[in-house]
Amino acid sequence: MEIMSQCQRSVSWYCAGLLLGVVLLSPHGWADHPSMPAVGCSCPINHPQDHICHIADVVFRGVILWKERTETKNNSALIGSSLTYSMLTDKIYKRHPKIRKGREILVKTLDSSTKCGVTNLRVNEEYLISGNVMGGEIVISLCNFIRPWKKVTSMQKSALKSEYEENCETCTVVQKHHNRQARSTNDSIFIPIEPENVTADSLDTTSSMTCTYDPHDSALLEMEDCEVEYSACILYRHGSCRWQINRKYEKCVAKRHANQKA
The missing domain is CATH 3.90.370 (Tissue inhibitor of metalloproteinase-1. Chain B, domain 1)
Structure with a gap:
């Protein structure tokens, strides 16, 4: 699977969340094993500077135009049911050929927070998004640094531009x-790593x-x-x-x- 090969070349702390979704959806995954406990989303706590420097492939600010639930195809970076967000980019902080300022882009995530999917982004709201490019698609999870722009601090806004x-x-x-x-928050578990x-x-x-x-x-x-x-x-x-x-x-x-x- 594309996500498996990508994660072998990428950083383990990001792939943990996305691989969890694949395992839960797999016919031989943890969810089907009678001796395994129920599994939620486990994510590291990392500083935004780590996301900018090492974790994310792309970091940008943009507005959600629409979102829809879809069944991903075999050639997708994600397996099974997912959410697709359409976003209009306003500012690019970490560049990648997949995104340009002022363009509409598609961002994908798994459709459940227990599989590390980002399910609560609201249409017409502006967000700071860090994500990864996998299989030619921009993919986000709860392991990324994602925040409503109105909640980004003035220091973070300044540091995104330079520091x-x-x-x-x-x-x-x-x-x-x-x-x-x-440390658990709602149905997600955050583990410093x-x-x-x-x-x-x-x-x-x-x-x-x-x-x-x-x-x-x-x-x-x-x-x-x-x-x-x-x-x-x-x-x-x-x-x-x-x-x-x-x-x-x-x-x-x-x-x-x-x-x-x-």
């Missing part, structure tokens, strides 16, 4: 190591070229993620990478520290 991409080659976001404990070949075990987290990221801190405290919402891992003039400091980021971190002590 994220400009620091891809020089700075690396490294997740702090934890025992893998899933490092991108392939970028782990706290394989990299020196004290390196001057890395920024340590701990999604557990904010998740367990049930508060906004300071690094995701208000910072980027950037190269400073003294030659090392650090989280970008600004007033909102400092305020958020101070609140997180206070909650940790409470």
Whole structure:
């Protein structure tokens, strides 16, 4: 299958969600195995800078024109029932030959959130979309960074224009190591996990070229993620990478520290 061969060449943390959909739909998949528990969507928590630099093939802003449920064909990147979104692109942040500014494009996803499908995008609303190109199609899942444009922070909007991409080659976001404990939200499960070949075990987290990221801190405290919402891992003039400091980021971190002590 196209998605299988693509995932073998791609990054495992993105393909986990899409492969899950294939397994659930397969006649020999987990859903048909009497000894296996019910399986939902498991996704990593990654910083937007990781999506821009390493995970996504395309990142853009656009408006949903229409959506429809379809049965995908054998030559599609997805297998089984799926959703197709038609979007009008307004701004391209990570370019790919499949998309151009001001053009209508089709974006596909699996038709159930338990299979990591993105089912809740609304017609006439504008979204920031990160996605992957598989089998010649733009495909999205809950493992991608997708957010209504009106909820994108001012810092994220600024970083999309410059800081994220400009620091891809020089700075690396490294997740702090934890025992893998899933955090559930509705019918989806989010598991902090490092991108392939970028782990706290394989990299020196004290390196001057890395920024340590701990999604557990904010998740367990049930508060906004300071690094995701208000910072980027950037190269400073003294030659090392650090989280970008600004007033909102400092305020958020101070609140997180206070909650940790409470």
